[in-house]
Amino acid sequence: MTPTHRVLIIGAGFGGLAMAIRLKEQGEHDLLLIEKGHDVGGCWRDNTYPGAACDVPSHLYSFSFERHYPWSRRFAPQAEILAYQQHCARKYDIYRHIRFNTEVADARYRDDQGLWEVTLTNGETLTCRALITATGQLNQPAYPPLKGIDDFHGPHFHSARWDHDVDLTGKTVAVVGTGASAIQFVPEVAKVAGKVKLFQRSAAHVIAKPDRPYTRAEHLLLKKLPIAQTLDRLRIYAANESRVxxxxxxxxxxxxxEWLFKRHLKQSIKDPALREKLTPDYPMGCKRILMSNDYYPALARDNVEVINHGIQSVDKQGLTDSTGVHHDADVIIYGTGFKATDFLTPMTLHGRDGQDLNEAWKDGAEAYLGITVRGFPNLFMLYGPNTNLGHNSIIYMLESQVHYVLQCLAQLDDSVRALEVRQDSQARFNERVQADIRDTVWDKGCHSWYKTDSGKNTNNWPGFTFSYRQQTRNLDLNDYELIR
Known part of the structure; x- marks a missing residue:
């Protein structure tokens, strides 16, 4: 069997683009990116809801090799981040390596040839020497398991699949969820809707967002002195890194x-009863800390009601909360996040001897450095298990991973068919990660999207990003078996 491509990358978001760009810089042009969407961008292509923006400053939320970009604001909106990714894909000639509207159904490692056989949802089969997944952790919308969820007669959709054909003007809109997406779109919905009923299972810690447009003078300075943007990037990185x-x-x-949160809440919400509803009952940081300047003011509007109960069921007319009270609605919007712990779903992967990755991960996903998995030679993950951040830019982590994967790929030559991480290396790494997580605020008694149903934190990196970069700086072949 002859490989169709030396390298196949699944996903054309930040991870896939970074990997492809670096591969091309090293002279590797025999590569293909498989992208299920119609363009590059990943979650920034999919999440087009009103108010969508980043909570990492734009000067840091960009590639280190393409950092001089004329961002309009300190925190970039969704459309601008997508435009940046499109700019990178054009500048580095990545578009011609991408197959859009194409999805992977299954991938199997063929021991006898040392190749991955990748089956697409259209039945086509491709083969490659190395398979790289860059599917992210926030690409599969999570719908709440509510009785009758499909019975509602009106428009209903997830925030990551926003239906722009639905006019919310004057409507009664039920919003389920109060996470990172909801705090951005709820203020926009509240401006036009007749009534917003916000169903909150647990309150979030929300602090003010130090956002503003860059001035004309700042744009001129950054254009004339690009080093100013580099220095600002370093300043932001250092400030964010200390937060860990x-x-x-x-x-x-x-x-x-905690003080910033309480001050922001008190300044924005004058009603003591509403303020009590919006005060979390878990330690700050246990769930994702959110930033917004208009979320709390939106909740103080006369046309917004915060319902501090769970939901029992959905019917044709609306929702019934856990106290048995029925709430009529014209539209339901689910701001309930993503299946973040279901890595690489819905595709299936089978490694050496037909081993199923879902079976290998039945107790929670884990990988060596979040990149390689025992039993799956020549499979490399970007933004894999335990590489998510609560304090800094994921792009920094992705570039660390890309650098490491490039070193792995360099080992694959005529004499080395495959690399497979050793079981003891993977076990030691993950034992250390889980031990470190037990001493973090994420393990202080709340349930978040960082954890599996059993309580294992499979998503976050429990330390400094520069520590992760140090660990991924040099490939140690002692951690791997070289299959010749």
């Missing part, structure tokens, strides 16, 4: 953020 202490070894530092 509040999540990990110096959790008393979270007191400062």
């Amino acid at each position: 202490l509040g999540f990990t070894s110096l959790q008393k530092a979270m007191t400062a953020y």
